[in-house]
Amino acid sequence: xxILIKNSSDIxxxxxxxxxxxxxxxxxxxxxxxxxxxxxxxxxxxxxxxxAEQALYSTYKTLPKSQFSATxxxxxxxxxxxYNNFYEFGTGxxxxxxxxxxxxxxxxxxxxxxxxxxxxxxNLEDFIKPYTLEERIYRFRCVEGWSMVIPWVGFPxxxxxxxxxxxxxxxxxxxxxxxxxxxxxxxxLKVLPWPYTEGLRMDEAMNPLxxxxxxxxxxxxxxxxxxxxxxxxxxxxxxxxxxxxxxxxFIEQEPTSTWHKVGPKEYGFYSNVNPQVDHPRWSQKTxxxxxxxxxxxxxxxxxxxxxxxxxxxxxxxxxxxKFF
Amino acid sequence: xxxTISNNKTFISVGMFKTLVFVLxxxxxxxxxxxGFQQQLGANPAETIIRSLGDWALYFVLLTLxxxxxxxxxxxxxxxxxxxxxxxxxxxxxxxxxxxxVWFDQFFDxxxxxxxxxxxxxxxxxxxxxxxxxxxxxxxxNKMMKRLKKNWKKLxxxxxxxxxxxxxxxxWMIKADFRQPALVAFILALLLGYRIxxxxxxxxxxxx
Numbered sequence: 001x002x003i004l005i006k007n008s009s010d011i012x013x014x015x016x017x018x019x020x021x022x023x024x025x026x027x028x029x030x031x032x033x034x035x036x037x038x039x040x041x042x043x044x045x046x047x048x049x050x051x052a053e054q055a056l057y058s059t060y061k062t063l064p065k066s067q068f069s070a071t072x073x074x075x076x077x078x079x080x081x082x083y084n085n086f087y088e089f090g091t092g093x094x095x096x097x098x099x100x101x102x103x104x105x106x107x108x109x110x111x112x113x114x115x116x117x118x119x120x121x122x123n124l125e126d127f128i129k130p131y132t133l134e135e136r137i138y139r140f141r142c143v144e145g146w147s148m149v150i151p152w153v154g155f156p157x158x159x160x161x162x163x164x165x166x167x168x169x170x171x172x173x174x175x176x177x178x179x180x181x182x183x184x185x186x187x188x189l190k191v192l193p194w195p196y197t198e199g200l201r202m203d204e205a206m207n208p209l210x211x212x213x214x215x216x217x218x219x220x221x222x223x224x225x226x227x228x229x230x231x232x233x234x235x236x237x238x239x240x241x242x243x244x245x246x247x248x249x250f251i252e253q254e255p256t257s258t259w260h261k262v263g264p265k266e267y268g269f270y271s272n273v274n275p276q277v278d279h280p281r282w283s284q285k286t287x288x289x290x291x292x293x294x295x296x297x298x299x300x301x302x303x304x305x306x307x308x309x310x311x312x313x314x315x316x317x318x319x320x321x322k323f324f
Numbered sequence: 325x326x327x328t329i330s331n332n333k334t335f336i337s338v339g340m341f342k343t344l345v346f347v348l349x350x351x352x353x354x355x356x357x358x359x360g361f362q363q364q365l366g367a368n369p370a371e372t373i374i375r376s377l378g379d380w381a382l383y384f385v386l387l388t389l390x391x392x393x394x395x396x397x398x399x400x401x402x403x404x405x406x407x408x409x410x411x412x413x414x415x416x417x418x419x420x421x422x423x424x425x426v427w428f429d430q431f432f433d434x435x436x437x438x439x440x441x442x443x444x445x446x447x448x449x450x451x452x453x454x455x456x457x458x459x460x461x462x463x464x465x466n467k468m469m470k471r472l473k474k475n476w477k478k479l480x481x482x483x484x485x486x487x488x489x490x491x492x493x494x495x496w497m498i499k500a501d502f503r504q505p506a507l508v509a510f511i512l513a514l515l516l517g518y519r520i521x522x523x524x525x526x527x528x529x530x531x532x
Contacts, residue, residue, distance in 0.1 A: 078367075079367040082367055083367030083368060087500070087501075091501035093366065093368070146368055189501070191501045192500055262500055278443075280444075281445075281496070282440075282444065283436065285436070286431075288368060288370055290368055291367070294368075295427065295428065296431075298431060
């Protein structure tokens with residue numbers, strides 16, 4: 001049997017696969033692979049989810065590691081992006097993952113207001129350009145009694161604050177989330193007084209642990225996690241970590257945060273993780289680490305979520321039962 | 325006696341009807357177990373399980389209370405034959421709900437559980453509701469019914485405070501979005517309102 005091999009000159013141009021089509025086919029085959037992985041992984045992992053997981057660390061491939069990173073086992077990308085409290089997209093834990101897909105965080109601008117020398121409105125790209133992004137693995141403790149370990153991408157808030165030069169009258173920093181019922185459908189319901197606001201004391205904002213996050217698992221922030229930019233304060237309960245920030249104000253008086261307005265006895269301004277101070281309706285002594293077997297014992301919650309060495313000094317002499 | 329759904333036509337035998345209802349009542353727990361094996365309980369299965377069991381205990385309270393109005397309004401007398409079963413399913417799901425809390429939420433830390441019951445109104449209320457269910461479940465047999473005679477009916481009117489307490493227990497655990505408990509409260513108000521209406525009407529009649 002002879003094998004017929006054409007000379008290259010015999011091959012008609014029409015027989016050659018166009019390079020674009022070739023790449024498309026490659027892409028298609030790759031996607032098929034991802035799809036199969038999703039099916040094999042079974043469960044509720046969607047195709048989009050599987051794709052996202054294969055593409056982890058594609059936006060920020062190499063990031064400086066941080067000395068502040070926790071060594072706990074990371075929570076899976078699936079869990080971090082499917083179990084969210086983000087009432088702007090619905091009050092159910094899976095609502096944000098289901099309903100934030102169409103949200104477009106571009107273009108995005110951030111207003112800097114109040115007691116600063118350089119107030120103004122900045123577009124996001126210019127806003128984050130001056131800072132070196134790094135990866136920080138932080139424990140995240142929700143006031144509801146569950147916790148995760150999340151590899152954030154971000155930069156210290158302190159770097160940003162220095163840039164805008166707050167005046168001596170700036171004692172607090174207030175953050176505001178986007179309020180746009182067309183883009184954030186959960187805001188149609190008045191379950192919370194919109195827009196969502198949060199605040200930090202200036203020393204808390206300047207603490208090296210306080211992070212402005214623009215990503216997780218080496219990529220941009222998924223919409224359900226607060227795209228395009230959010231706050232991360234790892235020693236405080238999760239709701240202090242305000243998402244999708246459009247405004248940062250430097251002010252003299254302590255700001256009122258959204259959950260404090262809803263339940264002043266349940267959610268204080270500080271909301272530091274504290275196993276000794278219970279939420280009026282439930283104990284804060286233990287936490288369910290997401291991803292661990294649900295039939296096993298929970299974790300003991302640590303003072304300041306395990307970050308006491310870096311933050312406890314800021315609250316020296318304060319009655320933390322009173323300033324909860 | 326041949327039992328029927330309406331009084332005129334025979335659709336289904338009582339035995340078949342009871343079996344059907346029994347199987348339907350087990351669907352929520354089958355669904356939970358199945359979802360568990362399929363890893364479909366979400367990122368926080370403990371929360372999903374405990375809440376789902378609590379929801380179903382409360383839904384069965386509403387179903388149990390719906391029997392009398394439905395029977396009277398639509399003349400569905402056969403429903404009476406499953407009322408006790410529905411009530412026992414309240415107890416079944418309430419037990420599992422409590423076990424879920426004791427195991428997954430507190431991991432058998434009896435000391436913490438006791439503190440929770442004393443300190444936290446919504447747990448106190450939930451636990452009190454469970455305690456009130458106990459005598460009803462224990463006296464649900466034919467034997468007990470005969471032994472208690474008139475008192476049996478009186479005792480089982482505990483279902484009214486139970487229904488209100490369970491709904492409050494639900495309200496109290498919500499952080500901000502009260503739509504779901506409000507819907508439950510609304511249905512409960514209709515079911516209890518019906519009884520008040522019937523009572524007032526009967527008082528009027530007896531006076532006339």
